[in-house]
Amino acid sequence: MATDTLAPDTASTPAHTKPARIGLVPTLHHSLALAGRGATKFLRSPIQLVDVVLTPIISLLMFVYLFGKAISGGDPDAYLQWVVPGVMVMTVFQASIGIGVALTTDAATGIFDRFRSMPIARSAPLIGAVLADFIRYAVCLGTLIVLALVMGYRPDTTVPAALAALGLLIAFAMSFSWISVYLGMLVKTPGSVQGLMTILVLPLTFASSVFVKPEGMPGWLQAWSDVNPVSLMADTTRGLLGDGAVASPLTGSLAWMAGMVVVFLPLAMRAYRKNNG
Template identity: 50%
Template sequence: MTALDVPVRNIVGDIDKPRGGALAALVRHSVALARRSLIKTIRTPEALIDVTLQPVIFLLLFTYLFGGAIAGGDRHAYLQFLLPGMLAQSLAMGGIALGQNLNADIEKGVFDRFRSLPVARSAPLVGAVAADIVRYLTVCVVMLGFGMIIGFRVETGFLPALAAVALAVGFGLCFCWISVWVGMMVRTPGAVQGTMFLLVFPLSFGSNVFVQTSTLPGWLQAFVHVNPITPLVGTIRGLLIGGPVAHPLWQTLAFMAGLLVVFVPLALRGYARRA
């Protein structure tokens, strides 16, 4: 018996009795499969390194190694500017593991067992994405908690900070469908990681995460303005340390809707061909 056999077997009791309509069945099946994903995470806590230790290292690296040069020696001011951007970057990078895990499950035959169960066709993907909420909440808690330890301060209040976390998690759930799609298209988990890094790194560094957009060359500013990370960072900054929120918020919501409209069908189509 492998470590994955028990979770797959345990979910059968939650999904073998049809109740309600198709939508209710999809929700019920997705919740059961999300529970399976969470069990895997609990049994392998080292899988959370990318949303715990890695963000801390990046925050320390840019604050204390580059912060003095970028901010003219005022590292506290740079930390206030940097942390909201690093939060957005960490959420984008946190979704990479989802595509890797799904790809690995397909290669190991786990999805063959799902096909033998009375579950909605898309439930394994929806359940895996829903379980990723835990990863994104972990990123937010780690970044804000450790940031406050080294000097970051929320300047707007509890409710705006809570709204920033909610928006960040929502964006992560939309953005991770890119990773799901890539996981359905490439052959190995390693290829998922390599492909997603090629996407996430230009989006992270070609944005307003680390420096003000006005300091960048004109041609790069044009890319920054159409980068979905940019308005997300602007909104989180406004909610955490003050500043304009309405305009970048609407841009962020538009990008989130666009990600869902484009990549959810692509991911489901790739899943239908692969699994």
């Protein structure tokens, strides 16, 4: 009796297919939808914004009333006009730490597994988280501006220039937040992200023109301050809110911002795919 050879039923066993690549427009749509989810979380739980409310208050009061007279040579009012734009940069830069901490916490809850099962762009959860942080930066700057005006700060500028300064500050924070996002995808605990970002933020902030003019620094430190992204953004903000130069520090700031996105966005996406592949 002949034995039939059974061929595999290829029709009933579909081959593994690679997921279709999602285009730019759908990716942006998915990212905005997830940004809305993140914004809703902030609105439903305002306690998450406590740090971006208290940080600018404490920083401005401390540096004006505690250190201002010593730094300014006895003229705290003049120092207030100088330091406010710098503190704006410092506080939004510090606020960018929060996104990495939040993403590390989210990863522990398994939310990324849920996102992976949904028909959305793989990059949308991270881009959406960065866009949602707009609320944190806006609250931070709003708090600082109100307090500065109460203390006597008076910007010498136009409304379009002031709005441009605020927009650039938020774009600066979002650009550098990709470092925090990358660390949030790379390390396992929120405390590690906060510690590593603090190690980065503090030297950049204090070795800059945020609190003192670079002319009084040692030569090597002044050379670093001249190219420090925090100094460049602080000088850009001062120029837009007063009568200082804008073109040169703005060019440097934009170069740093573009560099952060070009380098750390792909690294963050790679770490995200590796951990949630």
